[in-house]
């Protein structure tokens with residue numbers, strides 16, 4: 001007998017595609033806040049994959065990745081189930097904010113609770129309606145405001161299935177990043193759901209490159225999981241290069257950063273990345289790479305105070 005797959009009380013049968021609309025909690029002026037997503041169930045059983053966008057409300061490249069994914073022809077070739085949630089944090093999306101109105105970070109609220117804070121309640125609905133029904137997941141993020149990230153995967157590489165998924169996504173790089181308490185990745189790991197996080201571009205922007213790599217990565221992952229046929233339309237590309245995590249190189253003094261490097265550049269220890277200066281060339285100072293690696297994140301504003309993040313350099317593993 002066919003296994004039921006029920007969302008908000010409604011069954012999605014084999015070969016069906018349905019929109020799901022769940023009321024979360026109204027704002028204090030009575031504006032309704034909802035969780036809207038689409039479920040596509042193939043004719044045959046297979047993995048159940050969630051793809052999430054805008055869990056941080058101002059990180060919108062994932063919203064466009066999912067919109068484009070859902071507009072593709074031939075998704076009826078799907079085996080298994082795709083649960084596509086373009087806007088997880090509708091509150092933050094509306095206010096162009098990373099956070100919820102209670103100033104909590106949703107990605108520190110898992111597992112959620114039906115009687116907890118607003119963020120915790122949203123986490124609970126997402127968990128029970130989407131995450132707990134899935135075997136695999138991709139969470140789409142971007143850098144912060146004024147910071148951009150090279151398209152990259154973040155995942156725990158000591159788990160074999162996660163490692164495979166991170167490589168098959170085919171972002172230029174994949175960083176080994178430990179799990180943080182309260183994060184969605186941590187919740188998935190604890191509950192046997194294989195998940196990876198994609199980072200690409202900057203908050204509040206639609207960036208063509210980050211969107212293209214992200215969309216292709218979702219397709220490559222679905223093909224690797226046998227959810228789509230191997231000849232499904234996509235860029236073949238290369239597996240992600242796995243790197244150790246890195247850390248941010250910070251401005252040694254306040255001023256304007258005159259950068260000489262770009263995202264994706266490979267740098268050697270001690271190599272000059274740029275220099276800091278004031279507007280009259282009185283106070284200058286070099287900024288150099290503390291170790292060999294690849295620039296996977298950088299500031300998009302040249303105006304930095306001492307200690308502001310300038311370049312994120314990931315180490316080779």
Ligand SMILES: [Zn+2]
Pocket residue numbers: 056059141142
């Ligand atoms: Zn994020």
